[in-house]
Amino acid sequence: MHDELIAQAQAWLTEDPDPETRTELARLIDAQDHTELAARFSGTLQFGTAGLRGELGAGPMRMNRSVVIRAAAGLAAYLKKQGHRNGLVVIGYDARHKSLDFARDTAAVMTGAGLRAAVLPRPLPTPVLAFAIRHLGAVAGVEVTASHNPPRDNGYKVYLGNGSQIVPPADADIAAEIAAVPSLTTVPRPTEGWETLDDSVLDAYLARTDAVLSKGSPRTARTVYTAMHGVGKDVLLAAFARAGFPEPALVTEQADPDPDFPTVAFPNPEEPGAMDLAFATARRGETAPDLIIANDPDADRCAVAVRDGNGDGDGWRMLRGDEVGALLAAHLVRRGATGTFAESIVSSSLLGRIAEKAGLPHVETLTGFKWIARAEGLRYGYEEALGYCVDPDGVRDKDGITAALLITELASVLKEEGRTLPDLLDDLAVDHGLHATDQLSVRVEDLSLIAAAMRRLREQPPTELAGLPITRTEDLTRGTDSLPPTDGLRYTLDGARVIVRPSGTEPKLKCYLEVVIPVATPADLPAARAKATEVLESIKRDLSTAAGI
16 A cells, blocks of 8 residues: 555656655655655545635645646646637736746646637736636636635636636536546646736726726725735725725735735634734724725635724724625615626525615525626625625626725715714614624534534434524525525524535535514614524524534
């Protein structure tokens, strides 16, 4: 067994084009580190609807140049079989370790396969890549990013020519082509022949960002902004300057790209502690800011914090993704937007109430913008994980830059009225009921624990949570009238809803909770919030017990 493992590693070593991972793998082979080698060679990173994502390192179970070259070769073969023999593939990348290498390797493979390749001029937000695909008429796009994953990770996200991320069966078809690559020696990789784009694509994207704002709308709200050590700063500042908003005050410690993300445990605005420096910057601001804006490292997500005496940020609190989703929807309705409002099934049902009252179509999709972006007649889409699509004709994906512009416009409109974002949330609660959401998220080292929890819930399903009877249990692996199959469970309770699913991008089991409390008048809001918090905490406890987590 050990001899076979060493032989596997040595065969991989002979093909590896990267001196760093070759050195790393040679060291493991010389040390006869069978445990670590087994972890690297226990299979291959699976290409799915999220593309590839994993820890950097040598071997087929890690993200490295060998794995990326194979992925690019498989994608090229797939595109040619789809009839795109001379099609353009646009490639973007973030500022993580190895991102530029992976982008260049992809361009080389596409060029060698007879396709045309164009690489964005420098590390830029993912939505710029999503925009570039449609703007340039490309047949596909690749973004090298691991979004908000830990520093040791990188990833490979694939879009097709409509500017949306891949969905089945394209993922399986591409995976089959990747598996069919016999050896890296069979993959032509010229050293030139692709185009490095200039700033004209970025300029076109920035010109498009103006379209999300109303002509003549107030532009007075003051912001604190953090790029979370990612690539958002320059593009967001340019977009805000074009729009005429006050220049955001930067969280300087997190303003510039740094692949090591030194100030945060996880570079995700949702994670505990990630916003602490932003709160500190807002508190010491010379001019009192109205809101805090945060992007994740590839700037496709947007987090918002507001002044709140009860918050844990010493006078500031993070808005939940569902709250921002509802605020943006209410703003678009007020502006007279038409078209479909779409959201993932794990997002708040409040969006449906807002759309219904406005007489607008509303649809629920599976989790992820690869599904939301495909909603027919899409005008606005969001998911609770801080993703918002506010200009689907320009970017058919979540976009943290345009979402930041739109929420700042809303804050400006309210400011002119002597009101705030929390005031509008109160109005929505009175109009539609208080929709309180929370999440039980369990990160694991051993992925089998997630499968075991899902199996337990299926074999011994709970009949009630927080004393509320479960009126309907749906196993989403069977699909529904409106949804294709996915690994998940949905529980409908009297005045509450729970969805349990494994994360598609991280080693987490995620449970999404929503409680709806009727509210008659603004004076009833404090009691309603207290009751919602109590019920949500009780559901969490009961669900943890039922799942064995």
